[in-house]
Amino acid sequence: MPTCSRSRRRLLASLLALPAAALPVSLRAQTRPALLTRAIPSSGEQLPVVGLGSWITFNVGRDPSARAECAQVMRQFFASGGRLIDSSPMYGSAQDVIGEALAGLKPAQLFSADKVWIGSGAQGPGQVEASRRLWRIPRFDLLQVHNLLAWEAHLPMLLRMKREGRLRYVGITTSEGRRHGEIVKIMASQPIDFVQVSYNALDREVEQRILPLARERRIGVIVNRPFRQGDLTQALAGKRLPGWAAEIGCTSWAQALLKFIVSHPAVTCAIPATSNVAHVRENMLAATGPLPDEALRRRIVQDVERLA
Secondary structure, three states: OOHHHHHHHHHHHHHHOOOHHHOOHHHHHHHOOOOOEEEOOOOOOEEEOEOEEOOOOOOOOOOHHHHHHHHHHHHHHHHOOOOEEEOOHHHOOHHHHHHHHHHHHOOOOOEEEEEEOOOOHHHHHHHHHHHHHHHOOOOOOEEEEHHHOOHHHHHHHHHHHHHOOOOOEEEEEOOOOOOHHHHHHHHHHOOOOEEEEEOOOOOOHHHOOHHHHHHHHOOEEEEEOOOOOOHHHHHHOOOOOOOHHHHOOOOOHHHHHHHHHHOOOOOOEEOOEOOOHHHHHHHHHOOOOOOOOHHHHHHHHHHHHHHO
């Protein structure tokens, strides 16, 4: 065998022995599993079905070590193929933590999602600009009216920004089942691109009206609190995974819970929040492999209700 062939084989063997995170960036993308994506209904743009939230987990103040941990979470998120990161002015230092990490990582595939959260409509533009500076980006991809606060004033402002090319998508948010009736009215009457709601195997009220309306009106759906802020995964900790988990490639309850969410045809992306690199790696694997069909979705609900 020629010497050059032996050298190439030794190099390939050594690369395959490395963990994915240790590979050169050009090779890392070739070795990671392809992520499942879903189209944003209003544009057709594809997004990976698992994103990254920042509520609580990225509110770490000026602590250098905690900020470094958040940056490592984001590094792993992007290395795994992730795109959508969600934050809000409500989340303390999270926006600044994200911006600092982005400045160092310089990811090419970021989909930036933030919110306006202020009672005064007149102060909305100033808050949006302050958020943009904290993120250190030229513009946001998506801005949402957080928990519908002063939405009558903020939504026209965001729609105007979109028309002027200063924003790509507009949305509204709620969490923990609040104000669903008002969410439905806005979805039915306003030209929004996204709605963000809480949804998981135990909290399924949105299946009744919001998710069907999102499909009808071609509105993307972002899901927050997929683990009930950790309460659901904690309740299932130590409980043996049922046999169906292997059928859809799940090795943890977190992956099973995420696959239940993103298997709903109306859901565009789920945004679990974490400050743990191992957890973000685990969560991103939920965006690979097969998803449960309708029969298995019902079985997942039954098992989670029984075990959690």
